[in-house]
Amino acid sequence: MRRADRLFQIVQHLRGGRLVTAHKLATWLEVSERTIYRDIADLQSTGVPIDGEAGVGYLMREGFDLPPLMFTRDEIVALVAGARMVRAFGGAAMARAADEALVKIGAVLPQTERERIARTEIHTPLWVVSDAAREALDIIERAVEKRQVLTLHYSDEAGRTTVRDIRPLGLWFWGKVWTLIAWCEMRDDFRAFRIDRITLLKKAERSFRPEPGKRLADFYRAAESSETYGTGPAARGL
DSSP: OOHHHHHHHHHHHHGGGOOBOHHHHHHHHTSOHHHHHHHHHHHHHTTOOEEEETTTEEEEOTTOOOOOOOOOHHHHHHHHHHHHHHHHHSOHHHHHHHHHHHHHHHHHSOHHHHHHHHHOOOOOOSSOSOHHHHHHHHHHHHHHHHTEEEEEEEEOTTSOEEEEEEEEEEEEEOSSOEEEEEEETTTTEEEEEEGGGEEEEEEEEEEOOOOTTSSHHHHHHHHHHOTTTTTSHHHHTO
16 A cells, blocks of 8 residues: 555544544554554644544544545546446436546646556447437436436337336446336336337426335335346336
8 A cells, every 4th residue: 555545544544533543543554553653643744633642542633624635546447447438328418527527537646647547448439328318317317316207208128108207216227228217106116217218208397205115225125025026017117
C-alpha cells in the first residue's frame, strides 16, 4: 500500500469521533505500530485535527474534510472500464455523464495518472443500444428516483400488446438486454419488462409512495421463496 493511501485510510478509520488505538490501526493496515505513530505525527503536522497519544488511542475532531483523493492504478482501471460500459450500454444521459465524469477525474489527477486513463485498454462497442432504448432507460431511471408512475405499451414474447401503469422499482442489465422490475397496477403484482419490448413509454403524471408488499425488497423476498423464479410471470413480464 502506498503511504498516501495509508494516510487516507488512517483518516477514514478515525472518522466519527471514535477512539482507535495504534495497535488496531497497525493490524488493519498491516504495518508496525511505530509506522502508525510516525504517520499520525505527520498528519498532525499538516493540520489534521487528531487528538490522543501513544498507548491511549487517537480520535479525530468532527468537521474535517479531506482534500481531493488520488486513485490507485486498479481504481483508475475500474473507473475507466465502468464509464466506458455505461457509455456503450446505458441511457443517453448516463453516457454523457460517464464521459464528463472521466474528464473531471482526469482534471484532478497528476499527469502520470492522467495518462493512465488513456492507456487503459479496456473497451466496449459504441452505441450498441438503440436510441429508443437509451431514451427509455433515462426516463425509467429518473422515474425510479422520483417514484413516478409510468404508462407503457408492452409487447410480450407472443406479440400481444398491453397498456398498463407501473411503479418502476429498478433496472437490471443482463449483458444483452435491460429489464425493468416494477409493480404492475394492472396485474396487481410484480413484473419484469424487457426494455426492448416497450413500444411506448410516458409519465402517468402521478407519483407513488412505497407500500408494504409492493417494494423492491418485497420483490426480492418473493423471488427467493418462489421455485419458479426466473421462469414465472414476474420474470417474463406478462
